[in-house]
Amino acid sequence: MASGFGYNGGVSRCFAYWQEFSKCYAQADVPKQCAPQAEDYLECLHHTKEIARAKEIKAEFIRKAQHQANEGRKAADILADGVIVGVGLIQRGEAAKSK
DSSP: OOOSBOTTSSBOTTHHHHHHHHHHHHHOSSGGGGHHHHHHHHHHHHOHHHHHHHHHHHHHHHHHHHHHHHTTOOHHHHHHHOOSSOOSOSOOTHHHHTO
16 A cells, blocks of 8 residues: 555545455454455456456447447447447437337
8 A cells, every 4th residue: 555645635545445454454364364355455446357347348349339230230320329338318219209
């Protein structure tokens, strides 16, 4: 852990995870008992699992878009309909016209 201070002063974003890990490590007989806390702390620092998941989602989106393009849909239609994260607030096509 670096200084323990955040970018704008105060505690860093991962300080709570560091405290959990530090508490576990001080009380543990074997350091391997604190592997989950260490994993949480390192994930908070580096976001490795989050980045890997985002890459998987993006790859699946691209694979699906290529599959639809091979079926004959126009690339512009795919891009207009395809958003990686959608909440369904904007409806396209016939559903929007019927309202």
